[in-house]
Amino acid sequence: MKKGNGILCGDPEVKYAFIRDHRERFPISVMCDILGVSRSGFHDWMKRVPSPRAIERSKIQAAIRRIFEGSRRNYGSPRIHKELVKQGFNCSETRVERLMREMGIRAKTKRKFRVTTDSNHKLPVSPNVINRDFKPSGPDRLWLSDITYIATDEGWLYLATVMDAYSRKIVGWSIEARMTQNLVLEALEMAVKQRRPGPGLIHHSDRGSQYAAKAYQRRLWRYRMIPSMSRKGNCWDNSPMESFFHTLKTEHVYFEVFRIRKEAKSSIFEYIEVYYNRQRSHSSLGFVSPQCYEQQLFIKCG
Structure with missing residues (x-):
């Protein structure tokens, strides 16, 4: 009152x-x-x-x-x-x-989101084969990957995600206390297990050492994927993935206080799997959710 x-x-x-x-x-x-x-x-x-x-x-x-x-x-x-x-x-x-x-209704106030990528390494870098063309003709033809940071009272958490560029759906993700090769490999394995893509899928990421490492590149070769990497320091080369992180941070993370890492993991899981993939409307998809957009290939969503 x-x-x-x-x-x-x-x-x-x-x-x-x-x-x-x-x-x-x-x-x-x-x-x-x-x-x-x-x-x-x-x-x-x-x-x-x-x-x-x-x-x-x-x-x-x-x-x-x-x-x-x-x-x-x-x-x-x-x-x-x-x-x-x-x-x-x-x-x-x-x-x-x-x-x-x-x-008296207004959307949450969004804070500025800062993107950082460490590409200071001497590992081989794949060419950018998509050249900002983020509109494949169907699902599982272009995947985008990246890593972001989430703060908790116990310390940092690192979230690696794999997005299907066709529907903007997060098809694989992993969240851990350390930013290691295993972090990105687990996200990739989750995506492959869920989607089972055919050969020739383009996998695009930034130049981070985790993606340029031999272990990750060998995994892409095993799944017959075509590696692609952004130009150095150019976030626009992976803009849909950056947009997802911006949405995650400014709609959810910045309005939460995570006391322990376990609490943050549970919250991020619920946001991605329950809300973002299945409920949140996406302006570039005609204001339907990623899940609904994929279903429209077969049935009409309500």
Whole structure:
């Protein structure tokens, strides 16, 4: 209630609706005083038969709240608008933005994300064979790989991931306390076990020593994959992978405090496998999840 006037600013009907929904928890007179509306105005509003537009507005607001909470408070007006259209609502993105503002809903504030890659080694480097063409004609034809860092109170964790460029789905990943060759090998093995790709798949990564190492390159050769590496210091050569790390950090990691590494591992698993791959809509995929985008090859997603 202390924050009520700041959150429910603007439209009196929004305030009246709040008072109606919370009248069994707080006294009506107290809520009216805090929100700056009269008790007589509230009671008159309660007696009025809602107009069709008011009913529609209420339904849209309820859907906005449901979609916003379902997105873990990550979606802004463009994504929420897309979800509303999918659900059959006829409203503009401008109206959704205005309603969200009136409801006090806004996506999480994103912090600046810094990318670092250590390519200071003398190992052989593969040529960049994709040249920023991240749109393969089907799944399991181009995989992207990279490593990022996650802080916990116990120390750093290192996350290695493998993404299918076709659907932006994370098909393999590994998270450990040390950044070793085994870290990236486990992520690759998970991807191969889950997807079983045919020969000729392009595997693209940065120039990090873990990917340039003989053990990793031999594994690519065993699976008949074509190695490809970004140019030195050029994050745009692996931009979909960098974009995923940015999303992971700014939507999830930066809003969590991990006391122990085990807690962080469990949280990252849930984010990748439950939310990102299967629920989060992706703008480059027509605002559907990676899992749904792949299923559209065979069936229509709801």
